[in-house]
Amino acid sequence: MTWWGWLLxxxxxxxxxxxxxxxxxxxxxxxxxxxxxxxxxxxxxxRAKLSLVRRLFRDRRVPWWAKALLPALAVYLxxxxxxxxxxxxxxxxxxxxxxxxxxxxxLFRAVPRRVIEENVESLESGEGRGAGSTAGEGRxx
Numbered sequence: 205m206t207w208w209g210w211l212l213x214x215x216x217x218x219x220x221x222x223x224x225x226x227x228x229x230x231x232x233x234x235x236x237x238x239x240x241x242x243x244x245x246x247x248x249x250x251r252a253k254l255s256l257v258r259r260l261f262r263d264r265r266v267p268w269w270a271k272a273l274l275p276a277l278a279v280y281l282x283x284x285x286x287x288x289x290x291x292x293x294x295x296x297x298x299x300x301x302x303x304x305x306x307x308x309x310x311l312f313r314a315v316p317r318r319v320i321e322e323n324v325e326s327l328e329s330g331e332g333r334g335a336g337s338t339a340g341e342g343r344x345x
Contacts, residue, residue, distance in 0.1 A: 210292075211292070214288040214289075214292060214295055214296075215295065217287055217288055217299065218288065218295050218298055218299065218302075221287075221298075221299060221302040222302070241317070241320060241321065241324065242312075244324055244328070245320075245324060248324070248327060248328070252327045255327060256320075256323055256324065256327055257274070259323045259327075260315055260319070260320070260323060261274065263319055263323070265316055265319050266314070266315050266316075266319060267314055267315075269314070270310070270311055270314035270315060273307050273310060273311055273314075274307075274311075276307075277303065277304065277307045280303060281300060281303075281304075286299060286300070287299045
């Protein structure tokens with residue numbers, strides 16, 4: 205297949221991925237509370253966000269398949285094989301971005317809202333004492 209054939213195939217895959225992302229991200233207006241939660245998570249410093257991910261990964265109320273998504277995403281991003289090769293300008297990296305957004309959306313929908321709220325509240329209240337550190341995080345300093 206010639207280079208323009210591969211380009212057309214890549215553009216088709218990107219178009220399908222964009223449609224999938226639009227379908228996943230469309231939300232009714234009644235989900236404004238989730239938007240507030242997302243803003244609260246976005247306002248956390250990077251260290252607290254990483255702590256949130258670690259806490260959710262260790263929480264037993266989070267489904268096992270949701271916990272398996274993060275390692276699977278890491279393997280996909282490190283793997284040299286892609287849906288669209290990275291040497292194609294712009295769209296080569298676009299498929300990676302779409303996959304990351306899909307995994308983030310699936311994780312946010314899979315984890316019970318109350319679990320996320322509890323962990324965000326504890327991180328927000330702990331920010332004044334040491335940038336959102338969890339119990340046992342400061343060992344070895």
